[in-house]
Amino acid sequence: MYYLIITIFLLFFLWISTVLDHPSRNFLDFRDYPGKILNHPKPFDGRFPPPPPPHRNEPMPFGFIGSPPTQYGHTTLVYLIGVVSSLLFAISGRLQSVEKEKVKSELAFLKAQINPHFLFNTLNSIYALALKKDNKTADAVVQLSELMRYIMTNSNDEVIELSKEINYINNFISLQKTRLGNTVNVDYNVTGNTFGKVITPLILISFIENAFKYGVNPDQTSEICVKIDIDDEMLNLYVSNKKTFSVQSDSGIGLHNTIERLKLVYPNKHHLKIEDSLEKYIVNLSVKIR
Template sequence: MSKSLNFKISRYAKIEIGFFLLYFYVTGLLSSFEYNLWEKGQFGISYEDLEFGLVYGTFNLIAFFIFYRFLQKCLLIDKIWAFVGLILAFMLMYFFFKKATYLLVSKLDFLSAQIRTNALKWYHLKRLGFTVSYMMTQFFGVAYLAYFINSAKQNEQLRTLREQQLVSELTYLKAQLQPHFFFNTLNNIYSFALQKADETAPLVSRLAEMMRYILYNAEEKLVPLKDEVNFIRNYVEVETIRYRPKISIGFEMQGIDSSSEISPLLLLPFVENAFKHGIQEEEGAGFVNIVIHSLEQELTMEVKNSISKTRCKTGGIGLINVKKRLEILYPGKHSLEICSDGIIHEVSLTLKMK
């Protein structure tokens, strides 16, 4: 197929085509049908009715389609004077257009004698040549279509701008999250490397798996929930190696299936904060307990951790970012509760997955 023929009709063009065909052909023929049925007792449309509807329907369609295009440009200007001026100009031009239509129809030999005779008679009449009330009905119908299409396009543009803004903001938040995450993890590995500990190699291996996940999955809109949970498990195992045996660390997952999907790197900040802001400096019997549960596309995550005596403040860049991401990605579809009594810090997240 050539490039000139390879095009798609837009949704708005389809609405416009359907409206004008229906408004200027079907309604006129339907009016003739009803008139014949109720006034003449005849069922159907005569050849004369069909000819009249098609001929004058075509000319009216042309006139009002031109008016429609000018009205669309007028709406873009958004000036009342332009709108009023267009109406006055159209009514004046419509008079001459109708006269020219009657004259042209009267000279078209392929039309019936009756429609040509009537057209010539109407051409010589001194009156307008059309009913103002009927014309105004068509005018308001076309004007309504122009306002509807204009409003729909504006809403679509606003929606597109919002989506672009959300994508930009999410990209920014992820860009903040990844360096923040790697900075903390590399600090852990560095501390083991200084000690020449046997745990260094397993830590590097786990970090490689997590880096692979971030490189190939972090830019996706949605990832399988099981992959996201496996990523969290790798992180917890890294921290388990680091804190063993000082800290009690529990990780439990239930109902994780292969069909559920979630936005990537959404759960990490809650787990990361439990270690970084809770027990990082704990030398006694601290703990971190993590439970991730999924049931019928609803995810529940609970994170509890002891609070370090030397670090009572909780939060951080990661937690701020994830709150923003939840508001953007799951508006009205998530519940986040964070509470702390100075001894235990608790996070409870519930969200409807996509």
């Protein structure tokens, strides 16, 4: 169907070219016009005669008098240029559409890996509280329900209000404090105004979760620092934890996925610096938020 339409339009343009380019319908030929044009003398009044016709035995000079082959060739060439240009625009648009769908698929895949990872860790924490018959178990369940409600309702959004993301982090850290008690010193502070600002959901939590996952050991003094500073269009996240000998496996799936999401969602709009020393693990992240 596509090639049939292309052929029909080509024949149509060739017919139009034949009609418009016929010498008797040359709209730009003013040699026989009796009056003046724009206050100028009659064109071709003898001072600028038209080129002489070719000799009967000489070949027709190219460009002075059109002939069907030349006429059709020019029309076909212009038409093909238009067709190729339209194809290039269509292919370019298709490639951009495919790239957007690819980014969406990658983000959905990364989120699908992050969410169960976080859920399993938190359920294990509440399970530990239940085994000890801690009175804080009920509060932990409520906090977990708020966290999961946020994940279920907002994680698939491209952006979310920054205030909701900060509230999500507040609930997460409160839940961790409830689980860990006095075994860890948590220095958590948020400064700046969140009003009117948005951010990609779940883009910060993996760095904070990583500190609690690998920076806490009941047999050692654990220290975790989380600072969030919001300055105009920039959000600065600082997370540090004292390294401990954790018994958890070092898979790093959540952290790796978050780094990949940052590259996809905030290309050239974020700066991430990770310091991994013998004693501390420090994350400095700056994100340009809208």
